[in-house]
Amino acid sequence: MYAEMRAEHGPIVPVELEPGVHGWLVTDYATLISWSRDDTRFSRDPRLWRDLAEGRIASDSGLLPMMAPRANALFVDGVEHRRYRRAITDGLKEVGVDRLKRATEFRAGELIDGFCERGAADVLNEYARMLPLMVINDLFGFDHDQGRRFVEAMRNLWLGIDPERSNTEAEKALAEVVAAKHREPGDDVTTRLIRHPAGLSDEEVIMQLLLVVAAANEPTANLIGSGIRAALADPDLPGDRAPSPTALTDIVDRVLWEDPPITNYPVIYPRADVTLDDGRVIEAGSPILLGFAASNRFFVEENAERMATSRNRAHVAWGVGHHRCPGSDEATAMTVIALRVLFDRLPGLSPALPGEELRWHLSSLSWIPVGFPVHFAPRPPEPRPPEEGEPWNESHSRPETSAPNPSTSGRSPLSYLSAFLARWTHGS
Numbered sequence: 001m002y003a004e005m006r007a008e009h010g011p012i013v014p015v016e017l018e019p020g021v022h023g024w025l026v027t028d029y030a031t032l033i034s035w036s037r038d039d040t041r042f043s044r045d046p047r048l049w050r051d052l053a054e055g056r057i058a059s060d061s062g063l064l065p066m067m068a069p070r071a072n073a074l075f076v077d078g079v080e081h082r083r084y085r086r087a088i089t090d091g092l093k094e095v096g097v098d099r100l101k102r103a104t105e106f107r108a109g110e111l112i113d114g115f116c117e118r119g120a121a122d123v124l125n126e127y128a129r130m131l132p133l134m135v136i137n138d139l140f141g142f143d144h145d146q147g148r149r150f151v152e153a154m155r156n157l158w159l160g161i162d163p164e165r166s167n168t169e170a171e172k173a174l175a176e177v178v179a180a181k182h183r184e185p186g187d188d189v190t191t192r193l194i195r196h197p198a199g200l201s202d203e204e205v206i207m208q209l210l211l212v213v214a215a216a217n218e219p220t221a222n223l224i225g226s227g228i229r230a231a232l233a234d235p236d237l238p239g240d241r242a243p244s245p246t247a248l249t250d251i252v253d254r255v256l257w258e259d260p261p262i263t264n265y266p267v268i269y270p271r272a273d274v275t276l277d278d279g280r281v282i283e284a285g286s287p288i289l290l291g292f293a294a295s296n297r298f299f300v301e302e303n304a305e306r307m308a309t310s311r312n313r314a315h316v317a318w319g320v321g322h323h324r325c326p327g328s329d330e331a332t333a334m335t336v337i338a339l340r341v342l343f344d345r346l347p348g349l350s351p352a353l354p355g356e357e358l359r360w361h362l363s364s365l366s367w368i369p370v371g372f373p374v375h376f377a378p379r380p381p382e383p384r385p386p387e388e389g390e391p392w393n394e395s396h397s398r399p400e401t402s403a404p405n406p407s408t409s410g411r412s413p414l415s416y417l418s419a420f421l422a423r424w425t426h427g428s
Helices: 002-009 029-037 078-093 097-113 124-128 131-140 144-159 163-183 189-195 202-233 245-258 292-302 304-309 328-345 414-426
Strands: 012-018 021-026 120-122 264-270 288-291 360-362 367-369 373-375
Touching (some): 002 012, 021 029, 078 202, 097 131, 124 202, 131 189, 144 163, 163 202, 202 245, 245 328, 288 292
Parallel strands (some): 021 288
């Protein structure tokens, strides 16, 4: 598909985002990097989107959940972006490699214990989709009740099960987390966001939480799922024992090049008209989708000989420039650990269906299977040592906020982001 589009239109492809709404898709590696780093000519701020500013986007447009302005690090530039991003990165860096490893190993084992006796599982929906969110819950200071409700609500939202109710429950759980951390601060990312010198309002804290959890979970889940499929399809890997850590790292690197977890997102907007080499003009305020998958693919094809003989991690799967994913190292580490634990625990794991029989879900942002069934020799659950790090305690939180930071806007954007998550997964 990308090759046909590029053959007809060149590396910058005109696209219709929805009926009557037009934009562009970058499929060239060098151009994507150059434009992503050029804060003078391009912006991430949807307030520059001309069609939106001039009232041509309907209030019920399916694009708004993905592209409407909101107060988080993905959708702002300059001082605003640095303020939000610094709060996020400062919060994440305090987690540390050892704590991330312990949390991932513990939750991975817990999930595997839930299906290991059956001899069969859907490792996409029972493992890959659940693990990142459970780890994030631990690191962000959710207690047992908050974590259970948030996990269930977000999973139902991704699956399209009663989206309105799921959305309300997810927002309520996060609001209770923030309220609880005002009363009883902890060694967690949420507390660090609340206390950060950036002085985030409670609304801004919740917006960063939703962004980080959404951005960390779905791409990481996709990456874990793709890594499992790639490992099982690799004829050079042993089928009766776990691949080595080096082999697993190589698999994840290859997947990030060939099957990145996000295909055509986020969006940039030119501040002024941009004239292409062929004379076409991208008007100021036109949305330009960053085609990570296509750009990676064409780079690999154009540099096949060099890629075959050397390791190259210069993919654009996590973005480029100031808006590059701040949690990319954590997501990659979590993926490698998830693969190692799964193959260690279930040697002989194999697909239950041939690849051509898998059903796929295609959206503008990702291309993933609906599920990935596997089978293996049934095994008993392993004895579970006490969880290292912060346990999930019973909830003592109340719905109302205690000593909140003031809101910075009159309208809550929470429903926008929650709807965005649903559309991200289902492409509706």
